[in-house]
Amino acid sequence: xxxxxxxxxxxxxxxxxxxxxxxxxxxxxxxxxxxxxxxxxxxxxxxxxxxxxxxxxxxxxxxxxxxxxxxxxxxxxxxxxxxxxxxxxxxxxxxxxxxxxxxxxxxxxxxxxxxxxxxxxxxxxxxxxxxxxxxxxxxx
Amino acid sequence: xxxxxxxxxxxxxxxxxxxxxxxxxxxxxxxxxxxxxxxxxxxxxxxxxxxxxxxxxxxxxxxxxxxxxxxxxxxxxxxxxxxxxxxxxxxxxxxxxxxxxxxxxxxxxxxxxxxxxxxxxxxxxxxxxxxxxxxxxxxxxxxxxxxxxxxxxxxxxxxxxxxxxxxxxxxxxxxxxxxxxxxxxxxxxxxxxxxxxxxxxxxxxxxxxxxxxxxxxxxxxxxxxxxxxxxxxxxxxxxxxxxxxxxxxxxxxxxxxxxxxxxxxxxxxxxxxxxxxxxxxxxxxxxxxxxxxxxxxxxxxxxxxxxxxxxxxxxxxxxxxxxxxxxxxxxxxxxxxxxxxxxxxxx
Numbered sequence: 001x002x003x004x005x006x007x008x009x010x011x012x013x014x015x016x017x018x019x020x021x022x023x024x025x026x027x028x029x030x031x032x033x034x035x036x037x038x039x040x041x042x043x044x045x046x047x048x049x050x051x052x053x054x055x056x057x058x059x060x061x062x063x064x065x066x067x068x069x070x071x072x073x074x075x076x077x078x079x080x081x082x083x084x085x086x087x088x089x090x091x092x093x094x095x096x097x098x099x100x101x102x103x104x105x106x107x108x109x110x111x112x113x114x115x116x117x118x119x120x121x122x123x124x125x126x127x128x129x130x131x132x133x134x135x136x137x138x139x140x
Numbered sequence: 141x142x143x144x145x146x147x148x149x150x151x152x153x154x155x156x157x158x159x160x161x162x163x164x165x166x167x168x169x170x171x172x173x174x175x176x177x178x179x180x181x182x183x184x185x186x187x188x189x190x191x192x193x194x195x196x197x198x199x200x201x202x203x204x205x206x207x208x209x210x211x212x213x214x215x216x217x218x219x220x221x222x223x224x225x226x227x228x229x230x231x232x233x234x235x236x237x238x239x240x241x242x243x244x245x246x247x248x249x250x251x252x253x254x255x256x257x258x259x260x261x262x263x264x265x266x267x268x269x270x271x272x273x274x275x276x277x278x279x280x281x282x283x284x285x286x287x288x289x290x291x292x293x294x295x296x297x298x299x300x301x302x303x304x305x306x307x308x309x310x311x312x313x314x315x316x317x318x319x320x321x322x323x324x325x326x327x328x329x330x331x332x333x334x335x336x337x338x339x340x341x342x343x344x345x346x347x348x349x350x351x352x353x354x355x356x357x358x359x360x361x362x363x364x365x366x367x368x369x370x371x372x373x374x375x376x377x378x379x380x381x382x383x384x385x386x387x388x389x390x391x392x393x394x395x396x397x398x399x400x401x402x403x404x405x406x407x408x409x410x411x412x413x414x415x416x417x418x419x420x421x422x423x424x425x426x427x428x429x430x431x432x433x434x435x436x437x438x439x440x441x442x443x444x445x446x447x448x449x450x451x452x453x454x455x456x457x458x459x460x461x462x463x464x465x466x467x468x469x470x471x472x473x474x475x476x477x478x479x480x481x482x483x484x485x486x487x
Contacts, residue, residue, distance in 0.1 A: 100172070
């Protein structure tokens, strides 16, 4: 009952499910932390139905099993059309659902939410493809 | 995957994340158009609350199940005004389950009569005597505090506490229903489990309440010293008319030998226990938890229940919370493991 509600946006879920994405490792690390919180009963995880509906059923019941669907209806879409200043319609819909469902935390793999008055959990940039740092020379 | 998110998930992230100062950030409340139905719902709740209080003071507390169902139905319908159709569909489904639960409860009273399990007359009294070192708590409380000629302040508190049973859980259910469907499901799983086990016990362990065990005119059990059944006296003294008469007629439909477990005691613990995580100060938690204690003391004082009936009721509440807490944790673990395996994360 005291859990934090976290909305996982499309950019995060897409990065989690795309191993070739440069953000995959960071997104998976963030998602893994969120799953730990979910298991401990600290976080409730949500995603929009418009995002989840485009995922295969096996993914929905597998990789995205801990996520609860936030159903988007016609009235939410109508409200989203009146939200200005966002590049993509899905972001406007996200804003509407955050407000209507009183969710104050968003987990993302993009910079979209930096300018918003919400708690943003952002996937760290992957350092997986970078070469490991040179070992320090042994001390003499 | 939509074009927009594919584009974004391929683009490099600006790092490190430097959030703009709080005062320059966009606020959701300003960005999203106000839901016009929100105002309608608020006005509806205000009208409902005023009407309910007026009805309570003028006609008495709404207590029979049909009237309660109608009043709760109106409250919930107000909470759903302007909501998407899917929410209304859930509401209809929830209502059917809710009605089924109470229908089973009512039916179980008939089953209890037909099943023919032996009546428990002395066993609960003996357990109480064991717990209280040979004293009958019902008899002791009435001997020390009951005054047939005068209604004391504690009679009013005890009576009001007793009758709160008929609105307290229902109001909690209605509010949770309107506020969060998820929390409502959590609430009802625990509540329905408690009710089902209680009904099973009413059938298998039909228990004579203390007032009946002490009765010398109608039932002739006479296993306790004479007790007064003065449950409604304090409430009448508070000037709340119409309430007791309605309750008396409701009693006629009830199963009189359903003392074990005490649902009054169970519900009085159930509702505070469910909302306890929302309460932060320890002193307030402790204060809230005195309510079930006051309820059980009132039940014993009025001769409605033995102490053991209330203790068993509390134990069932505890078991229901423990079971569903365990089940929900297990469900979360299973889903999390499924996700970790699918993504190749460490389990």
